[in-house]
Amino acid sequence: MFTANQFHMTAKKKSTRALRSPKKSTRQLAPKITSRSLVATVTSTSAAAEMEVTFISGIGQLTVSLFRNGVLINLQSVSSSSKIFLSDVQRGDMISTTGVCTGKAEVKINVPTTPASPQNFDAGPIFFAFVVL
Secondary structure, X not given: OOOHHHHHHHHHHHHHHHHHOOOOOOOOOOOXXXXXXXOOOOOXXXXXXXXXXXXXXXXXXXXXXXXXXXXXXXXXXXXXXXXXXXXXXXXXXXEEEEEEEOOEXXXXXXXXXXXXXXXXXXXXXXXXXXXXX
16 A cells, blocks of 8 residues: 555656657648538539428428538428528539428429429328439
């Protein structure tokens, strides 16, 4: 068992030992981020898109996600019939829709997509994706 003085001396030896032998850092520097490496930038081919969600004979909720090169760019949710505005969509973007409705739901988009819009859904879960052309 250590006395208080012996404990203090042991702790002091350990702390000075750590100070005497610093380890070299093997940390790598993170790559530089430039505007060219960002995927959520507006380009000359960007366009605004408007999705219109209509819930018929019931209530519902829908979440719309815009993905570009696998990166989430925009995410919006509605819980009543309304329009969702996506300010920057580009060819090849994916628009994912997830939600639920108790009656029927219709989803329209004003930019060319595959599959074409509108898409209609019956009561239950809504899982669907559009690819912007």
